[in-house]
Amino acid sequence: MKAVVMSGIGQIGVEEVREPTIQAPTDAIVRVTTTAICGTDLHLIRGTFPGMKPGTILGHEAIGIVEEVGSDVRNLAPGDRVVVPSTIGCGACSYCRAGYYSQCDVANPNGPQAGTAFFGGPEATGPFDGLQAEYARIPFAHTGPVKLPEGMSDDDAILLSDVFPTSWFAARLAEVGSGDTVAVFGAGIVGQLAMASALLQGAGRVLAIDNLPTRLELARMQGAEPINFDEEDPIETIRRLTNGIGVDRVIDAVGVDANRPHSGPAAEQSGGGDGDGLRQQVAPETNPSGGNWEPGDAPDQVLDWAVEAVAKAGTIGVVGVYPPTMSAFPVGKAMNKNVTIKAGNCNHRRYLPKLIDIVASGRMSLAPNVTQDETFDTILDAYRAFDRRQPGWIKVAVVVGEGSGMQVSGRATVDATT
Numbered sequence: 001m002k003a004v005v006m007s008g009i010g011q012i013g014v015e016e017v018r019e020p021t022i023q024a025p026t027d028a029i030v031r032v033t034t035t036a037i038c039g040t041d042l043h044l045i046r047g048t049f050p051g052m053k054p055g056t057i058l059g060h061e062a063i064g065i066v067e068e069v070g071s072d073v074r075n076l077a078p079g080d081r082v083v084v085p086s087t088i089g090c091g092a093c094s095y096c097r098a099g100y101y102s103q104c105d106v107a108n109p110n111g112p113q114a115g116t117a118f119f120g121g122p123e124a125t126g127p128f129d130g131l132q133a134e135y136a137r138i139p140f141a142h143t144g145p146v147k148l149p150e151g152m153s154d155d156d157a158i159l160l161s162d163v164f165p166t167s168w169f170a171a172r173l174a175e176v177g178s179g180d181t182v183a184v185f186g187a188g189i190v191g192q193l194a195m196a197s198a199l200l201q202g203a204g205r206v207l208a209i210d211n212l213p214t215r216l217e218l219a220r221m222q223g224a225e226p227i228n229f230d231e232e233d234p235i236e237t238i239r240r241l242t243n244g245i246g247v248d249r250v251i252d253a254v255g256v257d258a259n260r261p262h263s264g265p266a267a268e269q270s271g272g273g274d275g276d277g278l279r280q281q282v283a284p285e286t287n288p289s290g291g292n293w294e295p296g297d298a299p300d301q302v303l304d305w306a307v308e309a310v311a312k313a314g315t316i317g318v319v320g321v322y323p324p325t326m327s328a329f330p331v332g333k334a335m336n337k338n339v340t341i342k343a344g345n346c347n348h349r350r351y352l353p354k355l356i357d358i359v360a361s362g363r364m365s366l367a368p369n370v371t372q373d374e375t376f377d378t379i380l381d382a383y384r385a386f387d388r389r390q391p392g393w394i395k396v397a398v399v400v401g402e403g404s405g406m407q408v409s410g411r412a413t414v415d416a417t418t
């Protein structure tokens with residue numbers, strides 16, 4: 001089968017690999033029908049989220065059809081159409097039972113202290129082969145995948161795999177409640193859906209902070225108040241718009257390296273890359289230090305802004321991705337404002353049934369966020385375009401074709417802020 005394989009920093013390619021097989025009674029094999037590219041994939045490829053084992057299949061977003069189930073998967077059957085959550089939980093440990101699927105004690109083979117297990121991640125997260133493939137082995141399939149209602153479009157469904165749950169979780173982490181004023185840093189797709197989630201969870205006002213006009217316009221269209229940090233000091237503006245108080249809640253939907261210099265690794269296409277590489281544009285305004293960045297040396301700009309923007313006794317929710325090696329945070333400033341900080345990897349499975357209902361009932365339409373319809377054959381080009389933060393590229397869905405893998409068609413879905 002075909003899959004997107006990472007062979008080293010900056011090196012990805014579409015390769016022919018062996019099809020996965022059932023390895024445990026709780027496994028299922030899913031034929032992927034749509035996958036997507038996520039900003040997290042870019043972190044992994046660049047090495048800003050380090051530790052990828054060469055040969056790992058990338059990707060942690062998919063919908064597909066169950067092909068085969070192990071003997072202890074009793075709630076799914078071949079032919080079921082499912083969404084696969086990005087994080088993996090066993091469903092039986094005390095953490096999973098309490099809804100903390102991303103802190104499962106069992107799913108990560110590196111042990112209970114190893115952290116979140118997810119598809120297509122670094123060695124420390126499993127490693128588990130990812131979902132940018134024609135077929136995927138889904139561990140603990142009695143718990144993870146959720147059946148999709150008939151009639152839900154692929155473009156709606158693919159955003160339930162990671163993006164919408166993460167966005168919803170972001171607003172939960174930030175403790176958004178009735179009437180709150182919420183600042184969302186990062187208006188990529190997670191930021192956009194975090195704004196929508198905040199509004200669904202009762203927010204009175206939402207401020208959107210980014211520097212890409214197309215993203216800010218999307219934010220405005222859904223009722224948020226855009227702030228372009230290239231054109232104005234975002235903290236000054238936030239304070240002015242809130243009578244000097246600041247916002248009740250902040251959501252960090254940016255994470256590491258959106259404002260960091262990095263070495264600009266090249267993406268290599270199998271059969272010869274064109275060399276333009278997965279290189280991120282670094283805005284000089286947000287890159288005061290310059291030079292090469294070592295993880296952990298200083299807080300990211302967005303974390304500093306978050307602590308500045310939040311009102312006294314407010315809450316910051318962090319879903320932007322940071323590597324375990326990142327250790328700097330403006331704790332003094334936060335402590336002296338009585339700020340609550342909550343952070344984490346989404347417990348996807350916890351929210352999926354509710355979010356499927358919200359989408360199926362028409363209260364939220366996710367499909368318009370899928371702006372690129374690519375084929376699996378063009379996924380590497382989609383990676384490059386996404387990496388360049390090309391205007392108008394919100395999310396790239398990759399439709400994976402049926403059958404031999406020689407006639408793969410697709411869309412790629414990409415986001416630079418998670």
Ligand SMILES: [Zn+2]
Nearest residue numbers: 090093096104
């Ligand atoms: Zn568990």
